[in-house]
Amino acid sequence: MSKFLVYSEDLDSELELVSAVAKTCGDSAQVSAALLGSGEQKNNAATLSVTGVASIFQVQSDSLKDFPPETVTDALEQISQDYRPDFVLIGATKKGKEVAPRIAVRLKMGCITDAMAPRFEDGHALADRVVWGGNAISTVVSKTGAVVTIGQRAFEKATGNSQPELKSITLSPKTRTSKAVGKKPKASGEVNIKDADAIVSAGRGFKKKEDLALLDDLAKILNAMIGASRPLTSDLGWMPESRQVGLSGTTVKPKLYIAVGISGQIQHLTGMRDSKVIVAINNDKNAPIFQECDYGVVGDLYQVVPALAKALKSKTGR
Ligand SMILES: Cc1cc2nc3c(=O)[nH]c(=O)nc-3n(C[C@H](O)[C@H](O)[C@H](O)COP(=O)(O)OP(=O)(O)OC[C@H]3O[C@@H](n4cnc5c(N)ncnc54)[C@H](O)[C@@H]3O)c2cc1C
Numbered sequence: 001m002s003k004f005l006v007y008s009e010d011l012d013s014e015l016e017l018v019s020a021v022a023k024t025c026g027d028s029a030q031v032s033a034a035l036l037g038s039g040e041q042k043n044n045a046a047t048l049s050v051t052g053v054a055s056i057f058q059v060q061s062d063s064l065k066d067f068p069p070e071t072v073t074d075a076l077e078q079i080s081q082d083y084r085p086d087f088v089l090i091g092a093t094k095k096g097k098e099v100a101p102r103i104a105v106r107l108k109m110g111c112i113t114d115a116m117a118p119r120f121e122d123g124h125a126l127a128d129r130v131v132w133g134g135n136a137i138s139t140v141v142s143k144t145g146a147v148v149t150i151g152q153r154a155f156e157k158a159t160g161n162s163q164p165e166l167k168s169i170t171l172s173p174k175t176r177t178s179k180a181v182g183k184k185p186k187a188s189g190e191v192n193i194k195d196a197d198a199i200v201s202a203g204r205g206f207k208k209k210e211d212l213a214l215l216d217d218l219a220k221i222l223n224a225m226i227g228a229s230r231p232l233t234s235d236l237g238w239m240p241e242s243r244q245v246g247l248s249g250t251t252v253k254p255k256l257y258i259a260v261g262i263s264g265q266i267q268h269l270t271g272m273r274d275s276k277v278i279v280a281i282n283n284d285k286n287a288p289i290f291q292e293c294d295y296g297v298v299g300d301l302y303q304v305v306p307a308l309a310k311a312l313k314s315k316t317g318r
Contacts, residue, residue, distance in 0.1 A: 002120055004021045
């Protein structure tokens with residue numbers, strides 16, 4: 001039976017990792033969750049006590065405040081010395097991606113980052129990864145056990161109840177070679193589209209920034225957040241990058257995703273193709289987005305969007 005250690009500083013992500021093990025290995029795996037932090041952990045331990053979690057390794061230390069990757073690595077190494085996992089799954093948050101290669105070196109394991117469709121067979125990890133700027137998918141196989149990072153929302157959060165064994169570990173941190181010298185709040189206008197239930201996204205089909213106001217009515221009626229393709233964020237600066245969906249933006253999985261004037265290049269699709277219902281509005285019937293959507297409207301967004309908003313308004317009264 002393979003032994004898995006799961007960890008993320010984001011508990012939702014950690015619960016998704018528990019689910020990733022259940023989905024890929026069924027009952028033939030043993031799962032321990034790492035719970036690290038500087039403060040009281042009782043509630044977090046309860047949150048992690050879901051079906052499938054056999055034990056929780058708890059490390060509480062002031063030096064884990066803000067989860068510095070070097071110290072988190074020390075903590076995971078100490079846990080691993082005790083637990084001896086075959087695989088370490090880490091949430092692919094920014095911090096998780098810093099921790100993963102560090103702990104892989106310490107444990108002398110392979111490291112697969114941003115793993116899609118991870119599989120664990122005969123002591124090896126296999127996963128698909130987007131490479132060459134999103135133009136190809138490679139399948140990577142580790143020679144031995146591995147540290148694997150998995151994107152947020154790739155799996156549903158694990159649920160249910162369990163009574164995992166709680167083990168406390170006293171941290172003996174190694175000397176840190178880096179330190180944080182300051183913190184800057186995010187610029188105003190930044191949003192978090194990751195957890196939105198509905199997203200209406202704008203693409204290069206919009207001719208000017210002012211036209212984006214066309215989406216306001218639709219978003220309001222659907223209680224949706226507004227997202228964007230990369231040209232509108234990084235290239236034109238019409239919206240903050242926090243609204244960008246895709247390979248170099250945020251991966252989203254809403255119940256409803258409406259792509260307006262978005263062609264459907266692989267780098268955009270990578271970030272939204274797991275949405276439950278995808279609607280595309282595009283005036284080019286050959287646009288690749290129509291291969292991915294559940295409902296497609298071939299038409300000029302400047303006519304379709306107001307007409308759709310009007311129709312929904314009269315139906316919902318919102
Ligand atoms: C390493 C790398 C990372 C990247 N990361 C991302 C990423 O995270 N997210 C992302 O989105 N892109 C990303 N890209 C860019 C990506 O390759 C595409 O260039 C981008 O997704 C295209 O955006 P778009 O569909 O809005 O624009 P376009 O491809 O220009 O498409 C515009 C669409 O609008 C339609 N249209 C035009 N006028 C109208 C109208 N009046 N009504 C209706 N439809 C209309 C057109 O038919 C066309 O299909 C990345 C690229 C690279 C190389």
